[in-house]
Amino acid sequence: MQGRALELGTLVGVQLFGVLDQLFIVYANDHADQETDRRNRTPTLFSGGSRVLVEGRLSPRALGTAAIVCAVALLSLSVGLAVARGAPLLVPLAVAALALLWAYSHPPLRLSYRGGGELLQMVGVAGVLPLYGYVAQGGELGRFPWALVMFLLPTHLGCAIATALPDEPSDRESGKLTLPARVGGERAAWAIVALNGLTWVLAPFGLGSVGLSAGLGLLVPVVATLAVPLIRPAPPGSRLIQLRVAAAITATLSTIALPLVGLALA
Template identity: 75%
Template sequence: MTKAGALLRDWIQASRLPSQSYIALPLLLGQLIAVRSHGGALEYGTLAWVQLFGFFDQLFIVYANDWADQETDRRNQTATVFSGGSRVLVEGRISPRALGWAAVACAGALLAVSVGLAVAQNSPWLVPLALAALGLLWAYSYSPLRLSYRGGGELLQMVGVAGVLPLYGYLAQGGSPGAFPWPLAVSLLPTHLACSIATALPDEPSDRESLKRTVPVRLGGEGAVWTIAALNLLTLALAPLGWASVGLTAGWALLVPAAATFAVLCLRPAPPGSWLIQVRVAACITATLAVVGLPLLGLAVR
């Protein structure tokens, strides 16, 4: 492999592109809610710019988190494709300085996109929401709050993915701020909290050593798994009301996240470092993406 090819491979690994789905789906959901609520047509130019915002937001998150967690990641011997950072800093394949500046560049890009969208769509709230997205990551990983270490980092992830992102997409496509379907957003909060807990399961040993107060560290692996299951069940209980707020009926499709949640409980023992814990985390992610994707699909075909 050429030097340029190796560098490209390293940056692709640092970008952790599969996690784009966490950002892209809530943004798409918010946009379709707006279009269906006012009966207009989806503005594809706006769609592209909103998803570009999401692209830069996800890159900012993974680059900035890698930079902030590099010492903890060096202790991590149980990293998976879902957790433990991208490993490019740990393995010395990209310098901390380069990754830090890439995070800054992505933050600037998502702000620039948001300012442009705010002007083009006459939606000034997009800029504060973009700043909120940056602020949530800062509070998660950086001083003085650094809540991912002090406890509460999972709540910040939940607010960002289930709250800020759908609202951003909704406002960008011309949705009325006073008509946002909060019952749907509320129904998604528990499962996104569950997902943020799940992705910390494989990292429990190194997080404990680093005094990082994640839910798996505080409750233990199995205690965290029961918490995940309870949160997903809460989302399933709230789903009918949430779907009704956007004119949809929750039906048999909810068996998909229900089955994924059941699988999470059945996949045991799954200690950090085992292949089974990766399957368990994948099942957790599937449950969360399903309860976002199902109403998204329902709105798309309605």
């Protein structure tokens, strides 16, 4: 696969987009989920919200204002990049990033409470963000490596499910239909294994689409994935649940590293 040199100014702009998007997600989701977070007695580093509203460290109004500021900054940055790089598609992609969070947390859709939250996370992280970076760097939409994205979608979905594992009791109490709340933590753990397994099946096609192969690097996500169901019992609120989530996150991050490192060294 032939590529082109990264434009460093654009790279900084894209990274800033990612930071603003992440902050918007955290602020807006905390604002929308504050009642559920108040019921959450098993928060972890990976889940349960930031707790700033629950603990009274910030007011809902302040957090809502911060979310709006991040959204406006994200859109302004995208307009600037679109003009500078001659890439108008960046603006609708930025709108899509904001819309995904709105559909996740806010009425009328509020899909995190209707069973579609993990899918929205997958689409945003594994779809919108890489496409945004690709287009910003001058990539042609018709040459975007869709097979690579398809390869990464299942493991991202598994990671989204994993971060909901510690919140199972409060999510069920609040009627939030995450997979762990619907089927229980142990079954959800096996779903994570199955999704990562699908990623391994797709690896030759996804990595091959950009001229790479998995090789021994695939051993890291395989071992991390197998640890997910083996770390038990892991009820919400325990130390083992945090290790289980960390294992699932490691599986996804190490899988993402395969094409990143491979393309960097190519």
